[in-house]
Amino acid sequence: MTADTVVSKPVQETAEIFSVQKIGEYVQFTVVAPGIAAGFQPGHFVAVAVGGDNTSMLLRRAFALYGATPTGQFAGTIQFVVAEHGPGTRWLTQRSVGETLDVVGPLGTSFPLPSGPSPAVLVGGGYGSAPLIPLARELVAAGSPVEILLGAATGSRLFGELVAKRTVGAVTVTTDDGSAGVRGRVADVLPDAIERIGAEVVYACGPMPMLRAVSEVARAHAIQAQVAVEEAMACGIGVCMTCVLPVRGDDGRSRFVRSCVDGPVFAADRVRWEDVGTLPADVMGADAMGGH
Amino acid sequence: MTADTVVSKPVQETAEIFSVQKIGEYVQFTVVAPGIAAGFQPGHFVAVAVGGDNTSMLLRRAFALYGATPTGQFAGTIQFVVAEHGPGTRWLTQRSVGETLDVVGPLGTSFPLPSGPSPAVLVGGGYGSAPLIPLARELVAAGSPVEILLGAATGSRLFGELVAKRTVGAVTVTTDDGSAGVRGRVADVLPDAIERIGAEVVYACGPMPMLRAVSEVARAHAIQAQVAVEEAMACGIGVCMTCVLPVRGDDGRSRFVRSCVDGPVFAADRVRWEDVGTLPADVMGADAMGGH
Amino acid sequence: MDGVRPMVDMTTQLATLTLPNPVLTASGCAAAGRELHQFFDVAALGAVVTKSIMMRPRSGRATPRMAETPSGMLNSIGLQGPGIDAFIDTDLAWLAEHGARTVVSIAGGHTDEYVELARRLNGHPAVSMLEVNISCPNVESRGQVFACDAIASSRVIGAVRRAADPSLPVFAKLSPDVTDITLIARACADAGADGFSLINTLLGMVIDTDTMAPALGGGTGGLSGPAIRPVAVRCVWQVRRALPHLPILGMGGIRSGLDALQFVLAGASAVSVGTAVFGDPSAPVRVLAELEQALDDRGFAALADAVGYAHRRPADRLVPEAAEVAAG
């Protein structure tokens, strides 16, 4: 794990929607955004304005990039996958081909790639598998053996099973309700996968409890895990400080760091999972918090 | 002028858009709203919600009804004409057939009809001619000789010239810039028209300065004018008191009356045109206004 | 949400007054109920809150009286109204005839006017409660708004409490435009307020960029609508925390059942739906249905159990259904 993460250089683009595809409970967008496509690395995300003119929703919504085609028959395109959650994502899922979206990206840090071939397990929860697919392609291209584990609450919330199989062959699926694949949590099948291929690194994206479980399994196997977190973000570009979580630095001290520019990808062993959403007394500057 | 105005009984309907037609600078809507169509009388208006889900625009926009077809091949439809003015009307003009609008109506008072045949001049400014067309039809059906005068700033802001001609034959057009019809203001050609047909009543709809001018011409000819005014409205149904103007009552006293339920149609000689937008000292209750 | 009609006990208690449900109109946003009765039965509401009435007929201010703002609106009506006598003869009579429970909002320029209004309303069978709108300039204090001064507020509330029929709850309607709303609330409580209506509008202004002058005839106006909801919820929270024994009628930007639920969880025993009526005339009955459904979905058997729930410490909460943040 010597290669560095690629910090993005974001641009803002008015992106025409090239295709909208319903996939299970998700909607997959392909939009024309050559500037964003040019800078894309797996792990980067975009921030999309929602609601149109005169909307009451001021803030952009963040989506991990599922892929980018910097050039081709058309100007560069990017892809992302939207799960309907609240009013902003509902508005998005109602868009049609030919309309435009206001998109800022690529944002955040990318998954750091191993400097040479190195066996890896990729763990995706729900739509969290989206950014792992382009990552898998890069790893495979670099000669790394790769296994992918996909989990979801139920079958319709799985994303990317087919393309994952096309990319790496070895794919395991879990669902909480047993409606597809193995019944259970995706982290439960992680130890076997690690051992099966002698993984040297785990990559993961999904809900926080899943990332925490993945982190623990990786630690137990004494290997690195790189995880992409999901914190509520007001700006997505590093200016507002809403998206922080407690992370240990190289100096051993913990800081509240911005998940939009210092993340979303973090080394899992640096994240203080048990303290997310609290103000740990030993976080840098916590001692100065007297009352406000 | 003995027959009474018809005060509407409003309903709220989710109205599918049946057609959207661009006419000069205006957009004409036909929407399916049987409940509103059933109660329609010329002069009534509707209040349309704008901006869709999660909009920052809370208030409905008012539009005079251009017509209603209570029954027919489809459930009852209504028609209205929208001029793009600000964000709410812009949103409306971007709607397409098959979408739905949330419409409340019919609202307000209608034009009082003469009890028998009686020569009438109808004066419309810009989109203000819209409610005069169904009125003209009723008057003609009742055997009244009718002339229509249409004015606008410029030719593309005229509305209803063709249908007016089909309805009554005698139509005079004016534009401020001379791009269509007679150059000048529509009130300038009113005296001739009144004298030509020996009009006993004038009906008018359009901007306030035009209504005021019409009112003066009618007074000079000692005949009645019934005018539909346009005041900013927050509720359109009579509960908020934003839409008032000073009107003289039968008792000679002036009151601030609601143009959404006590209007929009008023006898022109009752409206205190010169005092609109002020607080005249002799308006009922002005003496109690100490500071707030 | 299994399609079965929810069965939540929606009755609520505003001091001595029991209402069958907690959704009311807001003063000045429903006139005296008659117009809304075209859209729904006003007797189906917890109560109708009437537009603030004063002793004499009032013209209100010059137009323009409103300006739309982002997720809100400014109004500057100036309490246009027919005066108490005409109000009793026509509006109250109509409300009584239609079986609507009625909260009468009273406003005055000095303490005596409030007192006289309370007296006139004593014994009228249609009146269930008095809401005292103290966001009025005090003519005896160079126009300072009563609600912005603890002493002036308590003087009015105390006098009204003494003058009003003891069986009628007297609620003080407070302004958010103060440094510490709990100080005003406490002063009103000490003077005998039976509860609070929170909140009145925020003072705001729009400049018309075409005329380059204030958009409203009155210059400034009152800001209402969803834009102010976070301020309103905060005020309800603060007053509930400061005076937990007094009931609150919450309002400010309520448009849906979940909006209403925020107020209830923050400490309101009932809510008023104001500006939302302008966009949706049947908003109050819709909000009521949605609130009942929302309470049912969260396992509350009675509205009363949800009042102030957000103040509980984690240990005292129901086990919440695990919030599914994302699939996985």
Added chain:
Amino acid sequence: MDGVRPMVDMTTQLATLTLPNPVLTASGCAAAGRELHQFFDVAALGAVVTKSIMMRPRSGRATPRMAETPSGMLNSIGLQGPGIDAFIDTDLAWLAEHGARTVVSIAGGHTDEYVELARRLNGHPAVSMLEVNISCPNVESRGQVFACDAIASSRVIGAVRRAADPSLPVFAKLSPDVTDITLIARACADAGADGFSLINTLLGMVIDTDTMAPALGGGTGGLSGPAIRPVAVRCVWQVRRALPHLPILGMGGIRSGLDALQFVLAGASAVSVGTAVFGDPSAPVRVLAELEQALDDRGFAALADAVGYAHRRPADRLVPEAAEVAAG
């Protein structure tokens, strides 16, 4: 609007400071300029206003730190920051290097902290002005916010004014959460404030209806965005009227050039664009271009002529272009 680039003199004066144009960032909404520099040249702005800095590094509050609200948002960051020394070494150095005029916002828990911050900043070439964020709890007064108390406000402002380089304007940033903002402004003016930044956020709260607890880690938070714009314009109007000789930096919900124009007409000599940046990272430069166009459209040769224009009596106005309300 004939397609020709407008030629309006956009320079503005904030006390002794002359800026080439009146559009700035807002404290806490632009960090220290570096991230926004990816989207536009920060030296093209009137100035960058940096996030309020305190003496020591601060962690800020627990998450969640934000909640979206109708046309607004709540934040509860808690002034996370690196402390003054790291700020000077890295942030100020970067700003100086990139030619950005800088307004440094300072915050403290007691008067001495403000004073010490002002001293440290004295003589730094990148610093053009100090904005004193007094919406902070005063640790010596049981956490009461300085800006909510005229005496505490004037004490801080007076002390900072004395400690700061006399060539640096000192602006007091006021909170709208007070009964009478002109009283606080006057106290600050008497203490030597060279101008005002109006307004900071309004105190608000959102209850999460899933967890049934306050949505923010900090409980309450600051409400910003277009929702509060009418309150901000009103505050600018009131302070301009009360203290016409002191310049105002206006802010609160500015998203477009016409929004900015409202503030200018109400009396602001410059504006800050805050929350709008989160939705549109290049909002400040867009607002600047739109404001220049809007002034040109209205026949203003210079921004300075428009400042406070809405206060003029009708007789003192330009002949306004007739506003065409409708065709006809």
